Amino acid sequence: MTISLEGQVAIVTGAGRGLGRAYAMELARRGARVIVNDPGVAMDGAEGSSKPADEVCDQIRELGGEAQPSYDSVASFDGGAAIVQAALDAWGRVDAVVCNAGILRDRAFHKMTEDDWDSVMNVHIKGCFNVLRHAWPVFREQSYGRVVMVTSTTGLFGNFGQANYGAAKAAMIGFMNVLKLEGQKYDVRVNLLAPSATTRMTEDLMPAELVAKFGPEHVAPVVAVLASRDCPDTGLIIEAVAGRIARSAVVRGTGVTYDESQLRDAEWVLANWEQITSLDDAELWWHLQQPLVPADD
Ligand SMILES: NC(=O)c1ccc[n+]([C@@H]2O[C@H](COP(=O)([O-])OP(=O)(O)OC[C@H]3O[C@@H](n4cnc5c(N)ncnc54)[C@H](O)[C@@H]3O)[C@@H](O)[C@H]2O)c1
Incomplete structure (x- = not known):
């Protein structure tokens, strides 16, 4: 099966470099x-240049594709509006948004x-x-x-x-988890x-042998699936990390149960800690009230 985005309009933020x-x-x-x-901008968000976005647009056009640059920052609400408006002005629709822009202020x-x-909260x-x-009303319409x-695996695991x-x-x-529910009726998959x-963000962090092996082109196919009409799911976390593509998830343990007549004290909680923290038979939940029915539901 060939995945095609023919006729569609995609926004990719932070698309001038790296991933x-x-x-x-x-x-x-x-x-x-x-x-x-x-x-x-620089890796910490400072300065700025139109060059990265322009160069990527040129490369896309050289391959026969269509692209328009946008230099607005995702960190402002007006910037977000301008980015979506750029797509509407150029092509009258928005089918996919890839929120990729990122900076680091590690300390x-x-x-x-x-x-x-x-700064990190504002960009990410x-x-x-x-x-x-700004894209949401377009999707609903x-x-x-x-x-x-x-x-990032930093957010998932630390x-x-x-x-x-x-x-x-x-x-x-x-x-x-909320957008997947609000978008469901409108076939908006999140x-x-x-x-x-390997990008400028990670070249000093990743082991040298991995740096040489795994460039952004190893991740891009996953984005092609998730951004396409053929995307099979909504509400998933997919990792594409150094030669491994896999799902991660937040799960709910079965824990210990008791009824309202049995007020439990802290000593009881501690005594049952092993069962409370066990992930044996842990379940996925689709939303607050509903245990997750299968991924293809
Ligand atoms: N490289 C990795 O291994 C890795 C791992 C986990 C997560 N990520 C995430 O992937 C994304 C891309 O990272 P990368 O490694 O390609 O980094 P990168 O620094 O090469 O690219 C990030 C791009 O985002 C742009 N950007 C920064 N602030 C922006 C803003 N306010 N508005 C719009 N664009 C902005 C930058 O100019 C830059 O071109 C980031 O969100 C990053 O956190 C990367």
Whole structure:
């Protein structure tokens, strides 16, 4: 089965470099017209240049595709509006949004400043809100939409020195869990991708042998699936990390149960800690009131 995005319009934020560039190229190669959004900032979010977005647009056009640059920051609500408006002005619709823009302000928590926290939150999680809040009415109107938010294994599992980044990336899980429900009626599918690949963000962090092996092109095919009409699911977290593609999930243990006549004290909680924390027979839940029925429901 060939996955095609022919006739569709995709927005990729932070698409001037690294992973975002690979996503934009892959979606364009499969027929999408792409808004290549990137203010071309440094890794900590400073400065800016139109060059990265322009270069990716040129590369897409050289391959026969269609692309338009956008230099707005996802970190402002107006920026989010302008990014979506750029797609509407150019091609009159938005089919897929890949929220990929990212910066780093890594620091051990006791040294982290308010600005380190706010800047990372503003780009990563507020940035998703800023763009998606403007794309959402378009999706509802056309009864179709695909959203890919780029999370990180730091948000899923933790990583020293990245309290701001981990918090922002994990917040996407809660955001997705609600959007998947609100989008369901309109065939808007919302998924998270936790990638890993050699980019300027990771070249000093990843082991040298992995750096050489796993570039962004190893992650881009997953985005092509999640951003396409053929995307089979909504509400999933997919990891694409150094040669392994797999699902991650938040699950609920069976725990211990008791009825209202049995007020339990702290000693009882501690005595039952092993069973309380056991993940044996843990379940996925689709939403607050409903245990998850199978992924293809
Ligand atoms: N590289 C990895 O292994 C890895 C791992 C986990 C998660 N991620 C995530 O993947 C995404 C891409 O990372 P990358 O490694 O390609 O980094 P990168 O630095 O190469 O690219 C990020 C791009 O985002 C752009 N950007 C920054 N602030 C922006 C803003 N306010 N508005 C729009 N664009 C903005 C930058 O200009 C840059 O071109 C990020 O969200 C990152 O957190 C990457």
